[in-house]
Amino acid sequence: MIAGGSKLAATGLAHRFGPMAVLEDIDLTVNKGEVLAVLGPSGCGKSTLLRLLAGLIRPAEGKVTLNDAPPSPGKGSSIVFQNYRLLPWKNLRDNLAFALPDWPEPQRRERVDQVLRLVGLTRFAETWPAKLSGGMKQRAALARALAPRPDFLLMDEPFAALDAQARELMQQELRQLVSGPDGPGVVFVTHSVDEALVLGHRIILLSPRPGRIVARLSTPDWGGDPRDHPDWPELRRRMWQQLRESVLNDPNSDFHHFDGRP
Amino acid sequence: MPKTTRTAGAVTRRSGGRADLLLTAALRLGFLALLLAVWTIAARMAPPGLFASPLAVAKAGWAMMAEGRLLPAIAASLTVYVTGFLLAVGFGSLLGIAMGTFRLLGRTLDIYVMALAATPRVAFIPLIIVALGLGLQAKVLIVFLGAVMPVILNAYAGVRAADPELVEMAQATGASRSRILAHVILPGAVPYLVTGARIGATIALINTIVAELYTAISGLGGLLAIYGSRFRMAEYLAVVVVLALIGAIVTEALRLMEKRLLRWRDA
Numbered sequence: 465m466i467a468g469g470s471k472l473a474a475t476g477l478a479h480r481f482g483p484m485a486v487l488e489d490i491d492l493t494v495n496k497g498e499v500l501a502v503l504g505p506s507g508c509g510k511s512t513l514l515r516l517l518a519g520l521i522r523p524a525e526g527k528v529t530l531n532d533a534p535p536s537p538g539k540g541s542s543i544v545f546q547n548y549r550l551l552p553w554k555n556l557r558d559n560l561a562f563a564l565p566d567w568p569e570p571q572r573r574e575r576v577d578q579v580l581r582l583v584g585l586t587r588f589a590e591t592w593p594a595k596l597s598g599g600m601k602q603r604a605a606l607a608r609a610l611a612p613r614p615d616f617l618l619m620d621e622p623f624a625a626l627d628a629q630a631r632e633l634m635q636q637e638l639r640q641l642v643s644g645p646d647g648p649g650v651v652f653v654t655h656s657v658d659e660a661l662v663l664g665h666r667i668i669l670l671s672p673r674p675g676r677i678v679a680r681l682s683t684p685d686w687g688g689d690p691r692d693h694p695d696w697p698e699l700r701r702r703m704w705q706q707l708r709e710s711v712l713n714d715p716n717s718d719f720h721h722f723d724g725r726p
Numbered sequence: 727m728p729k730t731t732r733t734a735g736a737v738t739r740r741s742g743g744r745a746d747l748l749l750t751a752a753l754r755l756g757f758l759a760l761l762l763a764v765w766t767i768a769a770r771m772a773p774p775g776l777f778a779s780p781l782a783v784a785k786a787g788w789a790m791m792a793e794g795r796l797l798p799a800i801a802a803s804l805t806v807y808v809t810g811f812l813l814a815v816g817f818g819s820l821l822g823i824a825m826g827t828f829r830l831l832g833r834t835l836d837i838y839v840m841a842l843a844a845t846p847r848v849a850f851i852p853l854i855i856v857a858l859g860l861g862l863q864a865k866v867l868i869v870f871l872g873a874v875m876p877v878i879l880n881a882y883a884g885v886r887a888a889d890p891e892l893v894e895m896a897q898a899t900g901a902s903r904s905r906i907l908a909h910v911i912l913p914g915a916v917p918y919l920v921t922g923a924r925i926g927a928t929i930a931l932i933n934t935i936v937a938e939l940y941t942a943i944s945g946l947g948g949l950l951a952i953y954g955s956r957f958r959m960a961e962y963l964a965v966v967v968v969l970a971l972i973g974a975i976v977t978e979a980l981r982l983m984e985k986r987l988l989r990w991r992d993a
């Protein structure tokens with residue numbers, strides 16, 4: 465599972481905006497080739513966590529390391545945002561090329577064509593984002609994130625704006641994209657228990673603000689469709705219960721940790 | 727199902743667009759005819775010597791052209807107008823972008839720019855004449871001062887209206903500040919820049935005439951002064967028509983440029 469040995473880690477991470485504590489006491493590790501799903505209620509600091517992991521903001525306490533060094537934006541990690549964030553004045557090809565600022569021209573073009581093919585958008589290389597459907601825009605955003613061959617993908621509720629069918633397809637696509645031998649590690653923020661279970665090798669559950677890790681869970685190797693797996697109903701039930709408790713109870717109360725193995 | 731609807735909608739819109747264009751052209755021509763009719767009737771009813779009919783104006787315009795008075799005046803006015811306007815767009819955009827990019831500069835200067843924009847620029851004309859005389863430089867400066875304010879303020883607003891989410895996306899790719907400015911902030915500010923240019927172009931044309939009336943009499947403004955004071959209404963109105971044409975052509979050119987620059991909006 466640990467291909468290449470790249471590692472993204474947070475230790476004792478805490479963050480606040482002014483007097484408001486947003487994240488507390490976050491410890492986590494993600495290895496290359498592994499998907500960590502982050503599940504938590506609205507406003508608990510999930511997006512802030514991704515910004516910290518990307519190096520876009522500095523933590524108030526604790527530290528983030530990417531391969532044992534502090535993270536720097538665009539160096540080893542890419543973000544996929546919920547609302548795509550394609551530049552509306554660039555066609556798809558130029559949007560993807562934007563993520564490769566330092567690449568020499570022939571290689572850049574080749575790489576852009578390659579990732580466009582990977583997400584099935586070759587035909588739309590010269591198209592403006594305004595002309596694409598939500599699913600296509602999100603595939604383009606994913607391609608842009610993959611283009612620089614990051615060790616880690618930081619995905620912020622990337623499929624939340626898609627309809628159920630497109631979401632299902634994107635989940636399958638993502639599973640394939642990251643499962644290869646050179647696949648990146650992924651931190652996948654989601655509101656959806658099912659999505660966390662389907663995509664995550666491991667799942668962490670955050671409490672309401674300030675977000676702390678209240679549960680950690682490993683999913684089994686699903687094999688085929690996770691919903692056909694015998695452990696699916698029980699895991700799903702437990703995740704829901706945890707989520708409900710964490711929202712209903714005092715966010716500072718001490719939850720019991722469990723490793724999720726049935 | 728949604729896909730079919732979208733395609734059908736696009737097709738209808740496109741063919742509808744062509745029909746729309748024809749209709750607009752026909753309506754505009756019809757309105758022009760109406761305007762000329764009203765003008766002709768008004769000219770008949772006005773006391774002789776105070777107004778002129780379209781036909782008389784056309785004849786006067788033709789005569790002025792033949793005598794070589796109209797074209798040199800147009801050339802003189804366009805020189806002042808275009809020079810002042812282009813300087814205003816160049817300098818104003820740069821200053822507005824700098825003010826939006828360097829917050830401290832923006833906060834320092836913006837109240838002064840707004841105060842200056844609210845002052846009638848005619849007030850500066852005596853000063854300008856004292857400093858630069860009555861020639862081309864003074865005229866260009868008067869045009870420049872009028873046009874530059876909306877350009878600065880719109881460029882400034884455009885940079886500040888940059889989408890913070892797109893900026894964050896760019897930062898996450900490791901883009902430098904200058905790269906973010908060139909690929910995210912400036913393209914996003916184009917609608918504002920074009921608006922500033924359009925308002926500036928209108929003020930520039932007005933100020934061209936003001937400059938030609940207040941400094942050394944010249945150009946189309948000069949012709950207005952001469953024919954106006956002698957009650958040569960046909961010639962006077964011919965100059966007014968030329969000014970209206972210049973205004974319309976410049977506005978239309980800017981509109982086409984805007985359409986081209988913003989073609990990504992609903993390509």
Ligand SMILES: Nc1ncnc2c1ncn2[C@@H]1O[C@H](COP(=O)(O)OP(=O)(O)OP(=O)(O)O)[C@@H](O)[C@H]1O
Nearest residue numbers: 481482486504505506507508509510511512513673
């Ligand atoms: N730059 C900022 N300045 C001040 N407060 C902020 C800032 N960014 C986020 N916050 C606040 O911090 C809290 C956590 O925000 P964050 O976006 O990380 O939550 P989230 O878990 O991603 O929420 P959601 O599920 O709605 O996406 C929120 O209360 C938010 O209002």
Ligand SMILES: [Mg+2]
Nearest residue numbers: 510511512620
């Ligand atoms: Mg969020």
